[in-house]
């Protein structure tokens with residue numbers, strides 16, 4: 001398969017590069033006779049994960065919405081050795097999810113490994129985010145992951161067979177993700193699912209782990225996500241936009257196969273006592289802190305957006321320090337009419353800043 005990432009050179013060494021494509025830490029044939037279902041396995045990191053399972057003998061089912069990409073990936077992955085089935089599926093649809101497991105069962109048997117890799121994402125300031133935008137990301141990333149997981153768990157519990165689930169996450173599950181409120185909330189939910197279900201299903205022999213990629217550029221990235229990487233220039237410094245490596249403690253980006261190797265380890269017999277864990281493969285980027293902090297810029301500035309305009313029909317409230325308090329809103333406003341003030345504005349009282357949150361230090 002094409003290795004679409006070159007390791008950029010730097011004066012400092014950074015973390016060493018990985019072994020070449022095709023290498024493996026696991027014995028050949030580790031996944032012989034094993035069925036692995038990868039959502040979003042037709043593109044990017046999902047395809048890279050699927051490739052490492054294929055090299056080790058797995059039969060694959062790759063599932064996503066777009067037939068053309070699935071078919072192209074199926075041909076690439078088949079060339080690595082295993083059998084590959086492409087299943088068209090929107091993971092937000094529980095009926096389609098069940099049908100994919102039926103099809104996998106008919107082709108090869110109940111999948112032994114489920115990799116929940118499919119997700120949706122685009123940067124948008126929270127104040128601009130429509131309910132539809134929120135749902136598109138949360139329903140795919142969190143609910144879709146749950147629906148796939150539930151189907152896998154139900155079938156294994158019914159059959160009395162063990163299994164392994166790997167949920168692909170993101171490090172802003174821990175930190176929050178300015179500009180990605182929907183995705184960060186969804187990935188935090190996915191991390192919680194990992195921790196919950198590892199305990200709930202451990203007694204039945206089902207492992208559940210998380211796997212978090214760092215910056216791993218690839219040729220299938222959406223224009224929105226690719227644009228977000230290119231946008232880095234001019235926000236904090238004037239370094240070339242394509243110098244992504246310089247922004248990583250490793251002084252290099254990750255390669256998709258490095259995620260694939262981690263996935264094949266987590267689902268392997270050598271990781272049988274690892275469950276409820278989320279493994280981060282990001283060269284420590286998410287723990288990055290400096291001696292000095294870069295200047296703060298708003299998400300709007302980073303995305304090059306104009307200042308926020310309040311929604312029509314929802315008048316801006318005066319600040320808490322305003323003697324007039326809240327402005328009267330019309331009765332049909334989404335916020336309703338302003339409530340009469342029951343007591344004096346506390347921010348005008350001496351010492352109010354101590355417990356007023358935003359005004360305090």
Ligand SMILES: CCC/C=C/C(=O)SCCNC(=O)CCNC(=O)[C@H](O)C(C)(C)COP(=O)([O-])OP(=O)([O-])OC[C@H]1O[C@@H](n2cnc3c(N)ncnc32)[C@H](O)[C@@H]1OP(=O)([O-])[O-]
Nearest residue numbers: 119120121122123124130131132133136137170222224225
């Ligand atoms: C970088 C950090 C690490 C994480 C990386 C990753 O996760 S990488 C993985 C990244 N990979 C992927 O994401 C791959 C899959 N992603 C996709 O297929 C699309 O990005 C998708 C999620 C929009 C498709 O969902 P769908 O079929 O449901 O699409 P739909 O067209 O029906 O739109 C639904 C709603 O979203 C709204 N909306 C859309 N774009 C924007 C925007 N830029 N701004 C604001 N809003 C936007 C749109 O207006 C609509 O809302 P409305 O009008 O009803 O209120």
Ligand SMILES: NC(=O)C1=CN([C@@H]2O[C@H](COP(=O)(O)OP(=O)(O)OC[C@H]3O[C@@H](n4cnc5c(N)ncnc54)[C@H](OP(=O)(O)O)[C@@H]3O)[C@@H](O)[C@H]2O)C=CC1
Nearest residue numbers: 040043044045064065066090091117118119168170216220
């Ligand atoms: N690339 C990176 O640097 C990072 C990636 N991640 C995570 O890694 C994973 C893979 O990302 P990456 O490979 O970069 O992204 P891609 O955009 O290449 O992959 C997303 C995949 O999800 C599939 N998908 C999207 N929506 C649905 C849906 N509703 N039902 C079924 N499949 C769907 C897409 O296929 P289709 O359009 O055919 O449905 C596509 O194959 C994601 O979980 C992402 O959040 C996390 C941190 C960083």
